[in-house]
Amino acid sequence: MAGQISIRPISRKADRKKFVDLPFRLYQDDPHWVPPLKGEALGLITPEKNGWFSHARAQLFLAERDGVVVGRISAHIDTLALTMPAAQGFGPGCGQFGLLDAEDEAIAGALIAAAEAWLTKEGMTRVLGPISMSIWEEPGLLIEGYDHPPTIMMGHAKPEYRGWIERAGYRPAKQLKTYDLDITRKFPPLIERIIASGEKNRRIAIRMVDKSKFDEEAAIILAILNDAWSDNWGFVPLTPPEIKDVGVKLKPIVFNDLIRIAELDGKPVAFMITLPDLNEAIKPLNGTMLPFGWARLLLWLRKPRVRTMRVPLMGVIRELQSSRMASQLAFMMIEFIRRAAVADYAATRGEIGWVLDDNQGMNAIADALDCRVNKIYQIYEKSI
Incomplete structure (x- = not known):
């Protein structure tokens, strides 16, 4: 028994360490789970x-049975998120849970209840x-797109987790989508004309970053x-310690x-960050750099020679948002990076996201480029 x-x-x-080891x-x-480097996960x-x-601040919980770890969860409170407008997702009194993994629904339910109890106490x-x-x-629970691995800084989950969370009383609050793009193909003729027009516009400059001036x-x-993101659902400003860690x-x-970085009349007004999919390199390492993983990495x-490039972040200043110029700058940055990704890194696929389900501008850009949604992540909410 x-x-x-x-x-x-x-x-x-x-x-x-047990918390990290469970997944x-x-x-x-x-076959589609990517083992994180354990040092990074810790x-x-x-x-x-x-x-x-x-x-x-956060509290981690472990579930155990007969001395064996069978589940985990984190409960946490972001004091900056508490100061944000409630209409943007967080706001006063809003705590969070994450890093949920469990052997079965009963364990998951008990872990969620423990996280809720801690948050209530706080x-x-x-x-x-x-x-x-x-x-x-890694925000959100994967609810569509289980049939291929996530890219760098995106999560993965078991399909049954969705039902477990919903039966614990949670309802959907926001969906985050990622878009798949075949970057070996040229863009539709209309988009190519928009890009060509921008290249002739002397007011516009699309420049590479200079890694030797990383901090600047x-x-x-x-x-x-x-x-660009200050009015977005879920926005919390990054702090200097976080920026240092990300760097x-x-x-x-x-x-x-x-x-x-896109400049208009010499002023930086937009950016696009693209990263080679590090998950392709770390997946075979099974979480450890030893004995020779560090050398391979x-x-x-x-x-890097990769199949996939991920675009985790793009932004255009609010002054230009919803304008034709914003779309033109976005298309130009995507195209310039597409050319480099194919020619210099042998990439064949791009992934854009995550993108909020109500971000009309980015969704319209993805549609114009003939992208397809390849993964959907869901963030849930519950009153306690």
Whole structure:
């Protein structure tokens, strides 16, 4: 007879290791799961190693049966998110859960209840989730697109999790979509004409970033991002400790020709970040750099050859949003990066996202490029 399930809060390093190790067992037979590097996964949940904790607090929980870990969840509160307008998703009294994995529905239900109890004790009245752990990391539960691996910084989940969360009383709050694009094909004639017109416009310059001036370029992009995204659902401004962490994490996969800044009359007004899909390189490592994984990864980073490029972030200043100029700049940046991705990195596929389901501008751009939705992630909410 199976033993009783126990749920306990954790804080010790040894327990955090168990927390990270659980998905390696639960997903071991899933060919589309990408094992994260364990050091990165531990850093995410360790306050001393994640700048997000400078304005957030979290409680991790493990579920155990007969001494074996059978589930996990995080409950967390982002103090910056509490200051945002409730109409934009977060707001006062809104806590979150994330990093949910469990062997069965009963365990998942008990973990969710434990997370809710902790959030209630901390004064929260509403929950959004799953968000793991910042909205800038891996938000949402995969509900469509289980048949292929996620790209860098996107999540994966078991199909049954959707029903488990919904039967725990959660209802959909927002959907996030990713778009698939065959970048070996030229764009439709209308889009090509728009791009050609922009290339002749002396007011417009689409330039590569200069990695040797990483901090300066990052500041330009961050200023556009905070302006462009400030009214978006789920927006929480990035803080200096988080920016520092992102820089350390992403700098090895930053390539000048894959990140573009659009200037209008000499002023930076838009940007597009594209990253080679690091998941293609780390999936065979099974979470560890030893004994020779570090050497293989280092060699890959020198000049990646990838199937997929991911566009995690684009932005155009609010002054230009909903204008023809905004669309033209977006098409130009996408095209310039497409050319480099195919010619210099042997890429054949692009993935744009995530994109909010009500982001009319980005959805229209994706439609114009003949993209197709390849994954949908859902964020749920519940009053507690």
